[in-house]
Amino acid sequence: MVTTTLPRSGQHISAASVASHLPDGAAAVAEIAAALGSQADLYTVFVSTGYDLEVVGPALKQHFGDQVIGCTSSGNIGPNGYERTGICAAALTGGGLRTRTITVGPLDDTATAVEQAGSALAGLRAELADDGEGFAVLLTDGLTRNEDLLAANLMATLGDVPIVGGSAGDDLTFAHTAVYHDGKFLVNTATVTLVRAEAPFLLFRLQHHDPTDTILVATDVDADRRIIREFNGRPAASAYAEAVGADLADIGPTTFSTHPLLLKAAGSSWIRSIAALNDDESLSLLARVDTGDVLRLGRPVGMLEKLAERFDAVGAELGSISAVLTFDCILRRLEFEEHGLADEVGEFLAEHRAIGFSTYGEQFNGMHMNHSLVAVAFG
Structure with missing residues (x-):
């Protein structure tokens, strides 16, 4: 840290x-x-x-x-x-x-x-x-x-x-x-x-989340509104659900809390939490993500x-x-x-x-x- x-x-x-x-x-x-x-x-x-x-x-x-x-x-x-x-x-x-x-x-x-x-x-x-x-x-x-x-x-x-x-x-x-x-x-x-x-x-x-080796690249983003439409060229929610090993219908606040997204910058990892799953399978975040950002799935360690x-x-x-x-x-x-x-x-x-x-x-x-x-x- x-x-x-x-x-x-x-x-x-x-x-x-x-x-x-x-x-x-x-x-x-x-x-x-x-x-x-x-x-x-x-x-x-x-x-x-x-x-x-x-x-x-x-x-x-x-x-x-x-x-x-x-x-x-x-x-x-x-x-x-x-x-x-x-x-x-x-x-x-x-x-x-x-x-x-x-x-x-x-x-x-x-x-x-x-x-x-x-x-x-x-x-x-x-x-x-x-x-x-x-x-x-x-x-x-x-x-x-x-x-x-x-x-x-x-x-x-x-x-x-x-x-x-x-x-x-x-x-x-x-x-x-x-x-x-x-x-x-x-x-x-x-x-x-x-x-x-x-x-x-x-x-x-x-923070008590560490980055895993699972990578999600933000390929379609509305940065000002903090919305990710696509990861790796796929609908963001579907790609995220697959990454955490869950069905799309089952992801929600508990999933988002357990597996936030981490951005590596300035020699460290910074959490970008998911706020909501939208009807169009985009994801709303609580921090800015830009197109091309490489994010890693997080996992909780030693709260x-x-x-x-x-x-x-x-x-x-x-x-x-x-x-x-x-x-x-x-x-x-x-x-x-x-x-x-x-x-x-x-x-x-x-x-x-x-x-x-x-x-x-x-x-x-x-x-x-x-x-x-x-x-x-x-x-």
């Missing part, structure tokens, strides 16, 4: 997290504020479906000021592990932590949006150069279907500043996702937050073992972990639920101080992917 490590020394970031399940958004934020206070250097807030965002947004601004990043979620990760409901928030303080956030959008034309934000992004990068090493957190509307281009364009603009983040969700209703900025939840928009810390931190990603191994390695490198800002694909949680492992995985994440949300996709540097966990751990 690709990791980016940026060691620092002599400082420590303290973290506290809390979840509220009060149904009223203003009351829930007030309960969170009472637990976390209002003096942290950075607050992260993730909001499950069912809340009035026009109430939650101003309440966040009122209690926490400008030091807030967040979005809607398909469930949260916090002190109680995996939770499908409620508002989960964390407060990060100390360790020379400094942040600054800008918005990028509208995202209908991603390249233009990033270009228009160029001067602000250059300012973020200059601030990073002046103050030391750091990274950027990317949160984006999860229904725009353009995270691939967004991550690539941002990486090209930010240069050697590593990026980690996730796509906002809405618990698989696919109706309304939004990112938070300055008292409002915004659609068709992304936020980019520069984070600078003197405490040690490490960016990492993991729990890979998680424990990676967190152990991160802890060993940092010495200790005070918090792990975590962007974890909703497909992972669904797979854990299917295998009766969700409670165990959730407890593991809580014990290792993971705070974050279940995403509609993950971003790591210039890549967008699915069925992965990406994170930044603070030592």
